[in-house]
Amino acid sequence: MTPKMPSVAILGATGAVGQEFINLIEERNFPYSNLKLLASKRSAGKTMTVKGKEYIVEEACPDSFKGVDIGLFAGGSVSKELAPAAVAHGCVVIDNSSAFRMEPQVPLVVPEVNPEDIAGHKGIIANPNCSTIIMLMALKPIYDLSPIKKIVVSTYQAVSGAGKEGIDELKEQVEAYMKGKEPVARILPTKSLDKHYPIAFNLLPHIDVFLDNGYSKEEMKLVNETHKILHDDGIAISPTTVRVPVFRSHAESIYVETEEPLSVEAVRKAIDAFPGTQVQDNLANMEYPMPLYTSEKYDVYVGRIRKDIFNPNVVNLWVSGDQIRKGAALNALQIAEYMIAHNI
Incomplete structure (x- = not known):
């Protein structure tokens, strides 16, 4: 069950979708108790500001998700490797890549269309393609x-x-x-x-x-x-x-x-x-x-x-x-909001 104030990690925080996650978290006053910003080795060490607080971007690795409740994955080939590792740490991954969309056990969700599918997740929920x-x-x-x-x-x-x-x-x-x-x-x-x-x-x-x-x-x-x-x-x-x-x-x-x-x-x-x-x-x-x-x-x-x-x-x-919004980051964040609201 997702806490009302979850610990959240954004994977791909420095990319277009990752930055939109941050914009939307601020706009929608998305609740969290702790926030991690993760990216590739190339982007690690950069600083980003969320809700007035400065964060240092960390290099993403399998252990990055210890103690994380929700992982917002911006997409990319890294999802295939890191999503199962995140799930093993008890994190629910909302993934924007195409890696898991057609896997039978992974819900593919547009919250306004099929929110009932969210409850059937086994640790990974897939964001559909933008189109x-x-x-x-x-x-x-x-x-x-x-x-x-x-x-x-x-x-x-x-x-x-x-x-x-x-x-x-x-x-x-x-x-x-x-x-x-x-x-x-x-x-x-x-x-x-x-x-x-x-x-x-x-x-x-x-x-x-x-x-x-x-x-x-x-x-x-x-x-x-x-x-x-x-x-x-x-x-x-x-x-x-x-x-x-x-x-x-x-x-x-x-x-x-x-x-x-x-x-x-x-x-x-x-x-x-x-x-x-x-x-x-x-x-x-x-x-x-x-x-x-x-x-x-x-x-x-x-x-x-x-x-x-x-x-x-x-x-x-x-x-x-x-x-970038409804086609990617907003849809994923709405899935997370639904999980929090319905204690999934």
């Missing part, structure tokens, strides 16, 4: 009205999804372009690959590596994670993921086919009533979600809600939400 979280925040209220048969989704994903390096690369490339210099590409579409393309003034229909079926890992996350979170493998999902030159807020165009036809009014009402979503859909006043204005917000915004022209059971949506 999955943002999509399901818009689709769960529709799913509650009528089961979903099919989803066609195209994502427009911010460079923050590639971490601080992705954000820095976009800035550098824009500056180079404005000075008449050739932009240098080192990170995107995927750092691990030998070939890279500029993202400034460009679109990359390639996020993560491609699989044998022609889809990328990022696209298959939308399929597999949606099935797991909704406990419904029968939904047909056709994804295309695209990296765009936007700093931190994702957008998605979503085609949703339900078993029963739904009116625009019913969909709008359900989404607006759902916690963590807002309808922004006034065509007369040119009001619709845009990444520039959904950045640094808690909620996922939904607009352009309209019936399909040819299929009465289909509604089309345009969705936008902050990748």
Whole structure:
């Protein structure tokens, strides 16, 4: 059971998601009795301030989690090694990497969508992929009205999804372009690959590596994670993921086919009533979600809600939400808040 004032460790504290954890802990007055900031050897020794108190960043190792109740893992390959070690010390890990998401014994949770799954954890709770979280925040209220048969989704994903390096690369490339210099590409579409393309003034229909079926890992996350979170493998999902030159807020165009036809009014009402979503859909006043204005917000915004022209059971949506917040750090922190509130 999680104490009301848990001891907390943030792994990856100096990265984009780790720093957002700190921002949110301050904004939301998240309760803790003790706080550890952990990172790689390269970042160890740096100082960071949380709620007016200065902390020295420690190098993360298996014994870092002794006496820690909740570990907020910002993501990365280190999760595979350190999460089991943390659990062995009695720490509950909320992990933002893809390492454990599809493991049967690990709950994959969006707190507004499937909070009941949290109680079944065995020490690790997985944060879904950012694009999955943002999509399901818009689709769960529709799913509650009528089961979903099919989803066609195209994502427009911010460079923050590639971490601080992705954000820095976009800035550098824009500056180079404005000075008449050739932009240098080192990170995107995927750092691990030998070939890279500029993202400034460009679109990359390639996020993560491609699989044998022609889809990328990022696209298959939308399929597999949606099935797991909704406990419904029968939904047909056709994804295309695209990296765009936007700093931190994702957008998605979503085609949703339900078993029963739904009116625009019913969909709008359900989404607006759902916690963590807002309808922004006034065509007369040119009001619709845009990444520039959904950045640094808690909620996922939904607009352009309209019936399909040819299929009465289909509604089309345009969705936008902050990748670093709801797509990562906020969702994880909400899981921790739920555990504390429900004494899990």
